[in-house]
Amino acid sequence: MTSFTVGIVVFPGSNCDRDVAWALEGCLDIKTKFLWHESSDLNDIDSIVLPGGFSYGDYLRCGAIARFSPLINALHDFVKSGRRVLGICNGFQILTESGFLPGALVANKNLNFICNDVDLNVITSKGGWFQKSDEKQTIKLPIAHGEGRYHCDQDTLKRLIDNDLIALKYKTNPNGSTSDIAGITNEKGNVLGLMPHPERACDESIGGIDGLYTLKSLMT
Amino acid sequence: MDKFEVKVFIRLRPSVLDPAGEAIKSASSKLGVQGITSLRIGKMIEVKIEGNKEEDVKEKIDLLCDRLFANTVIEDYEYSIKKL
Numbered sequence: 001m002t003s004f005t006v007g008i009v010v011f012p013g014s015n016c017d018r019d020v021a022w023a024l025e026g027c028l029d030i031k032t033k034f035l036w037h038e039s040s041d042l043n044d045i046d047s048i049v050l051p052g053g054f055s056y057g058d059y060l061r062c063g064a065i066a067r068f069s070p071l072i073n074a075l076h077d078f079v080k081s082g083r084r085v086l087g088i089c090n091g092f093q094i095l096t097e098s099g100f101l102p103g104a105l106v107a108n109k110n111l112n113f114i115c116n117d118v119d120l121n122v123i124t125s126k127g128g129w130f131q132k133s134d135e136k137q138t139i140k141l142p143i144a145h146g147e148g149r150y151h152c153d154q155d156t157l158k159r160l161i162d163n164d165l166i167a168l169k170y171k172t173n174p175n176g177s178t179s180d181i182a183g184i185t186n187e188k189g190n191v192l193g194l195m196p197h198p199e200r201a202c203d204e205s206i207g208g209i210d211g212l213y214t215l216k217s218l219m220t
Numbered sequence: 221m222d223k224f225e226v227k228v229f230i231r232l233r234p235s236v237l238d239p240a241g242e243a244i245k246s247a248s249s250k251l252g253v254q255g256i257t258s259l260r261i262g263k264m265i266e267v268k269i270e271g272n273k274e275e276d277v278k279e280k281i282d283l284l285c286d287r288l289f290a291n292t293v294i295e296d297y298e299y300s301i302k303k304l
Contacts, residue, residue: 060289061291064291068288096293097291102293103293104291104293104294106232106236106237106294107239108239109237111239111243149237151236151293151294152293153235153293176237
């Protein structure tokens with residue numbers, strides 16, 4: 001029997017792929033495998049992370065070109081099988097562009113690239129991505145994005161609320177996102193997209209461990 | 221086979237805030253140009269494409285706009301076609 005393996009997708013322009021591997025392997029002892037975006041064989045893969053970065057240089061729109069890679073094509077069956085997919089930052093943008101998650105990520109309201117630790121409220125227990133799930137639970141994770149303002153229309157927002165799909169909200173909205181949204185899940189709960197970087201909060205020596213649980217839950 | 225030139229205009233939907241447009245609006249008034257009530261930034265994509273008739277080209281451009289050039293969650297598009 002092979003051990004549980006998390007696939008980390010590498011696009012041209014990904015730059016958080018090794019951080020994710022470091023957090024999973026070094027902090028959690030979870031086996032990882034880098035998956036070049038042109039591969040589509042996901043048979044040995046148990047969960048997938050779409051890491052942050054600037055896939056295809058963010059040309060046209062963030063994540064717009066990555067969605068046409070063979071791997072993203074294969075991701076449809078992967079998600080249908082119930083296996084878990086975590087999209088971080090640019091990975092979240094790719095998940096919305098590819099239609100796995102509703103809405104879109106657009107330029108921050110203040111046009112700044114924001115690189116900061118933010119406090120977040122955990123909203124949903126769907127998918128079990130966070131340790132406790134009530135609005136009183138606050139976690140602190142770093143964000144680093146120029147285009148992280150989550151946008152959706154009112155109908156979509158209502159659907160997110162009614163179906164309990166909002167995963168994280170900013171306590172203090174840094175980028176102007178609709179309803180303070182920082183992360184959402186799909187209806188089944190096996191796909192999570194979020195702008196904050198859990199992989200950068202997995203060791204006390206670099207500022208916190210609030211991201212550990214989310215990465216660990218890839219093994220759920 | 222005829223040749224066509226297509227100009228595709230992509231705009232943020234009116235409901236989506238355009239902070240870069242706001243920044244340029246503010247710079248415009250600093251340049252001394254008054255009276256601008258709205259300024260929004262879009263994209264223009266020029267495509268040269270071959271096809272037997274305009275209808276075929278339209279079909280291809282519609283596909284490109286819907287699936288690649290624009291994200292219809294946040295953007296609207298329109299285009300013009302000229303036979304070369």
